[in-house]
Amino acid sequence: MDSTMERSSNIIDLPNEVLVDILSxxxxxxxxxxxxxxxxWLRTISSPHFRRLYNKKSLNRPRARVVQVSDYKHSPSGMExxxxxxxxxxxxxxVDNNEIQKDFSFEDIIAPEHSFFIFSNLIIFNHxxxxxxxxxxxxxxxxxxPSVSFDVAYIPSNNTYKIVHLYGTKTGPNxxxxxxxxxxxxxxxxxxLRDGGPIPSSWQSLAHQEWFSYKVHSTCVNNVIYWLVxxxxxxxxxxxxxxxxxxxxxxxxxxxKDPYYEEFPLIENGELADLNGKLCLAYQSEELSRIDxxxxxxxxxQEWVKEHIINFGIGSLFNVIGYVPLKGNNGEIMIDSxxxxxxxxxxxxxxxxxxRPKMKIHIGLYIDRCFNLGSARLSLQPRVDLLSEGDxx
Amino acid sequence: xxxxxxxxKKILTLKGGDNEEFILEESLVLQSELLxxxxxxxxxxxxxxxxxxxxxxxxIIEYLKKHAELTPSNKEEFxxxxxxxxxVVLEELLxxxxxxxxxxxxxxxxxxxxxxxxRIKDKSVEAVRKIFRIESDFTPEEESEFRKETPEAFxxxxxxxxx
Numbered sequence: 001m002d003s004t005m006e007r008s009s010n011i012i013d014l015p016n017e018v019l020v021d022i023l024s025x026x027x028x029x030x031x032x033x034x035x036x037x038x039x040x041w042l043r044t045i046s047s048p049h050f051r052r053l054y055n056k057k058s059l060n061r062p063r064a065r066v067v068q069v070s071d072y073k074h075s076p077s078g079m080e081x082x083x084x085x086x087x088x089x090x091x092x093x094x095v096d097n098n099e100i101q102k103d104f105s106f107e108d109i110i111a112p113e114h115s116f117f118i119f120s121n122l123i124i125f126n127h128x129x130x131x132x133x134x135x136x137x138x139x140x141x142x143x144x145x146p147s148v149s150f151d152v153a154y155i156p157s158n159n160t161y162k163i164v165h166l167y168g169t170k171t172g173p174n175x176x177x178x179x180x181x182x183x184x185x186x187x188x189x190x191x192x193l194r195d196g197g198p199i200p201s202s203w204q205s206l207a208h209q210e211w212f213s214y215k216v217h218s219t220c221v222n223n224v225i226y227w228l229v230x231x232x233x234x235x236x237x238x239x240x241x242x243x244x245x246x247x248x249x250x251x252x253x254x255x256x257k258d259p260y261y262e263e264f265p266l267i268e269n270g271e272l273a274d275l276n277g278k279l280c281l282a283y284q285s286e287e288l289s290r291i292d293x294x295x296x297x298x299x300x301x302q303e304w305v306k307e308h309i310i311n312f313g314i315g316s317l318f319n320v321i322g323y324v325p326l327k328g329n330n331g332e333i334m335i336d337s338x339x340x341x342x343x344x345x346x347x348x349x350x351x352x353x354x355x356r357p358k359m360k361i362h363i364g365l366y367i368d369r370c371f372n373l374g375s376a377r378l379s380l381q382p383r384v385d386l387l388s389e390g391d392x393x
Numbered sequence: 394x395x396x397x398x399x400x401x402k403k404i405l406t407l408k409g410g411d412n413e414e415f416i417l418e419e420s421l422v423l424q425s426e427l428l429x430x431x432x433x434x435x436x437x438x439x440x441x442x443x444x445x446x447x448x449x450x451x452x453i454i455e456y457l458k459k460h461a462e463l464t465p466s467n468k469e470e471f472x473x474x475x476x477x478x479x480x481v482v483l484e485e486l487l488x489x490x491x492x493x494x495x496x497x498x499x500x501x502x503x504x505x506x507x508x509x510x511x512r513i514k515d516k517s518v519e520a521v522r523k524i525f526r527i528e529s530d531f532t533p534e535e536e537s538e539f540r541k542e543t544p545e546a547f548x549x550x551x552x553x554x555x556x
Contacts, residue, residue, distance in 0.1 A: 013487070013491055014487065014490065014491060014494070015491075015494060017494075018490060018491075018494050018502075018506065021502075021506045022506045022509045022510045022513070023510070023513075025506065025507060025510035026510055026513060026514060030513075030514070030515070032543070033517075033518060033543050033545070033546030034513075034518065034521060034546070035539075036518045036531075036536075036539035036540075036543065036546055036547075037518055037521050037522055037527055037529070038522075038527050038528070038529055038530055038531070039530050039531065041527075
């Protein structure tokens with residue numbers, strides 16, 4: 001080699017777009033840690049360009065998040081719960097050997113009356129929000145209304161989450177168990193969480209109102225939040241929905257008749273799930289130990305198609321968790337049988353068991369995303385998108 | 394270098410960083426977007442690539458030849474070749490990646506990026522700094538803040554410099 005030869009390449013010689021490509025192939029927790037390598041890596045990883053690209057790439061690879069709640073502590077009188085321990089684990093579904101990997105746990109001091117819990121990418125409980133990827137826990141502004149539920153939708157174009165809070169307008173009625181009660185007024189408010197924070201100090205209330213007796217279930221599919229609700233004066237349940245970005249409400253949809261209505265005269269049968277980007281309604285029969293899955297084919301025409309019947313063989317109550325894509329066009333439906341998570345292969349009509357956790361769990365699907373609830377560390381926030389620097393060979 | 398007459402295969406010369414010449418069929422370099430444009434628009438028959446080492450160029454030409462021979466029946470063989478192709482010391486892999494990015498050989502770039510990512514996978518911050526010869530440019534205060542915030546990022550794999 002003569003003297004004109006340059007030294008060997010170093011990773012610093014890589015054009016930024018190549019470094020971005022390389023880092024976007026790593027697990028999100030690892031990427032988060034690697035911000036500590038150097039200022040260049042910190043700037044690259046915290047740049048909006050990298051984060052959008054990462055979040056787009058990870059869409060096809062949902063993982064399961066397992067949340068265990070344990071170690072309840074009570075007040076000396078034993079009447080009130082003071083705290084509990086929330087443990088967070090994950091399971092990679094894209095590998096053959098599914099294992100529950102423990103991530104971290106923390107003690108949650110319980111606020112009276114409020115202990116809602118949702119868990120996909122964000123975990124919401126007791127007026128707090130936790131981002132398990134970064135282990136951040138931040139307070140949410142308190143809403144003074146009787147809460148019914150929280151739902152979260154993700155908006156990829158600007159890497160934000162929107163929380164939608166469904167609430168009753170009057171103190172008094174027990175909105176969560178108003179079965180057999182007359183229709184009451186419900187309203188909605190939203191909170192937008194931006195990558196890097198801060199969390200807004202108040203909820204934005206929407207003018208829209210709905211009247212129904214009780215809410216059965218809710219889910220978010222393709223940036224539309226759907227609430228399955230019931231009215232006493234009408235036999236069938238219906239679905240109200242809101243487009244998350246515009247906050248516009250769509251026409252309500254009637255549900256197909258519940259074939260197992262006789263089985264559950266008191267509790268509400270019916271559950272919503274995101275099935276490969278389509279809204280799915282599940283009715284289950286405990287007697288027959290099976291779930292019927294209806295898919296909404298056309299919102300305007302209110303057209304449902306019964307697409308799957310899953311037989312379990314053993315009587316239990318099941319929750320449909322979501323859809324896990326496999327290679328090709330095939331996919332699996334994840335189901336929680338209360339004791340054990342299961343995966344149902346749609347093409348082969350076959351169930352397989354996932355590892356059984358030691359204690360009672362909550363389980364949900366999530367997607368690896370670069371998202372921070374709070375501001376980037378060390379105030380080294382990027383001022384320019386590094387990609388514009390371009391090739392430099 | 395005479396560039397082709399009709400009926401004959403067009404021939405092209407690539408000049409590596411140390412002026413070593415590589416003569417190959419023009420059709421092979423069409424996998425590179427950069428060279429394709431040069432050949433099509435400027436009708437050149439010799440292309441100097443001073444920033445690419447000859448050693449790296451040899452590897453890339455080897456890949457282009459193998460890739461051109463790829464058929465459904467030798468897919469397995471090609472996969473094995475790819476595996477061996479990136480089984481080189483990290484400096485060399487980075488040389489190849491930089492050159493492939495410059496030449497715009499998209500399929501190979503994907504593959505190289507994944508290979509580099511595989512070298513980073515599961516490695517601690519210290520290990521990544523060590524294998525990529527990156528020096529921390531954070532202040533001691535910032536450094537200790539990172540260590541406090543994500544201690545696990547600095548644990549384990551410290552001596553894992555296996556390339």
